Amino acid sequence: MKRIYSSLFTLWLVLMLLHISTSCSNSSATDNDTSSAEETTATASKKITLGIIPLTDCAPLVIAHEKGFFKKYGLEVEISKEASWANVRDKILTGELDGAHCLFGMPFSVYTGVGGKAGSEMHIAMILNNNGQAITLSKDFCGDVPFQKTDGVAAAVEKMKTKKEPTFAMTFPGGTHDIWLRYWLAASGVDQNKVKIITIPPPQMVANMKVGNMDGFCVGEPWNQVAVKQGIGFTHVSSQDIWKNHxxxxxxVNKEFSGTRREDMKKVMKAVLEGSMWLDDMKNRAEAAEIIGRPSYVNAPAKEIEARLMGNYDLGCDYGTHTYTDDYMLYHNKGMVNYPRKAHGIWYLNQYVRFNYLKQAPNYKEVADKLILQDVYAEVAKEMGIVLPEDDMQPFTIDLDKATFDPNNPDGGLAKK
Known part of the structure; x- marks a missing residue:
């Protein structure tokens, strides 16, 4: 009898141990499944922070936010107004910003050490706009420098040298405004090493010119128009006069964001593309000017923003007005704007060599391949039915000096300074 009880007890004990083991296993599996589901939900709902600088061309991000395009794609997005391009650079690199409205040249500048720590990666997902920047000169140049022409610039600079050191401002070393300024000086026959070039954040340009800190600047709108309206300068040349549809x-975007949250990044891109399409409907531009002019964004008069958004440029300095009919600021242009071309990245890198930012040529293709997420844009475009341009890596001509650039042989046609 004792043997029977002993056997029954042993059987019961074995069954209990098996039950406990199975329960723990099932509980662990359930916990893991719950944990996995929670992580997926957390990732999908994690807030995305996008930076902007107070410029008219921050509009695609602002409109995507204000018109609900981000929400349409299930995203919670915060727009963070930043003080300078250096702030934008630092916050993208640290991940404080997942992405930003940013100078096209900045990732190349930072990666090569021109405008940051060499080797630091910032990835280009898409282009936000073409055109819409300008070189504004102080009233001291009035009458000596024709609109849209380089004639007279060198002589006017030499004339100024008899009184003071000519000083020009841009917004970030190796950025778009910096390169437009240096390209213009070179095309005008002015040695960049014989004038002073300083860095000023875009919203501070007008105030600095007003107190005489510089004699000219290159920046995006609306600050060129604001300078004209305040009577402190005139528009000498727009960036589309330098290179149409540049x-x-x-x-x-932040490197980790592009690597670990690819699908969220694609949703951001889709929302921004919808904002870009909305902006290219000219009937929407008055409303766009009112929205982006608000203190939380550009903080400038809507009428000043709207005028140049519509292509109507009051030049100042008794030069009258000029209307751009097909090369005002464009945000989509049937997809021609938004495709990030590697040829354009190679051109920027080549200008760094030309203007002595780099002592030797980088591996152009390797850098462009690393920093431009062309494959991601191609996926997004296909999913949205947007046609991809087929002009990348083809030679193109810069309008200001009629120089042709071949991205397949960048150093072969390197222009003289």
């Missing part, structure tokens, strides 16, 4: 701002 790349200007880009959606630039």
């Amino acid at each position: 790349p200007e701002k880009a959606l630039v």
Whole structure:
């Protein structure tokens, strides 16, 4: 009898141990499944922070936010107004910003050490706009420098040298405004090493010119128009006069964000593309000017923003007005704007060599391949039915000096300074 009880007890004990083991296993599996589901939900709902600088061309991000395009794609997005391009750079690199409205040239500048720690990666997801920047000169140049022409610039600079050191401002070393300024000086026959070039954040340009800190600046709108309206300067040349339909701002993203949250990044891009399409409907531009002019964004008069958004340029300095009919600021242009071309990245890198930012040529293709997320844009475009341009890596001509650039042989046609 004792043997039977002993056997029954042993059987009961074995069954209990098996039950406990199975329960723990099932509980662990359930916990893991719950944990996995929670992580997926957390990732999908994690807030995305996008930076902007107070410029008219921040509009695609602002409109995507204000018109609900981000929410349409299930995203919670915060727009963070930043004080300078250096702030934008630092916050993208640290991940404080997942992405930003950013100078197209900045990722190349930072990666090569021109405008940051060499080797630091910021990735270009798409282009936000073409055109819409300008070189504004102080009233001291009035009458000596014709609109849209380089004639007289060198002589006017030499004339100024008899009184003071000519000083020009841009917004970030190796950025778009810096390169437009240096390209213009070179095309005008002015040695960049014989004038002073300083860095000023875009919203501070007008105030600095007003107190005489510089004699000219290159920046995006609306600050060129604001300078005209305040009577402190005139528009000498727009960036579309330098290079029609050039790349200007880009959606630039944090490396980790592009690597680990690819699908969220694609949703951001889709929302921004919808904002870009909305902006290219000219009937929407008055409303766009009112929205982006608000203190939380550009903080400038809507009428000043709207005028140049519509292509109507009051030049100042008794030069009258000029209307751009097909090369005002463009945000989509049937997809021609938004495609990030590697050829354009190679051009920027080549200008760094030309203007002595780099002592030797980088591996152009390797850098462009690393920093431009062309494959991601191609996926997004296909999913949205947007046609991809087929002109990348083809030679193109810069309008200001009629120089042709071949991205397949960048150093072969390197222009003289």
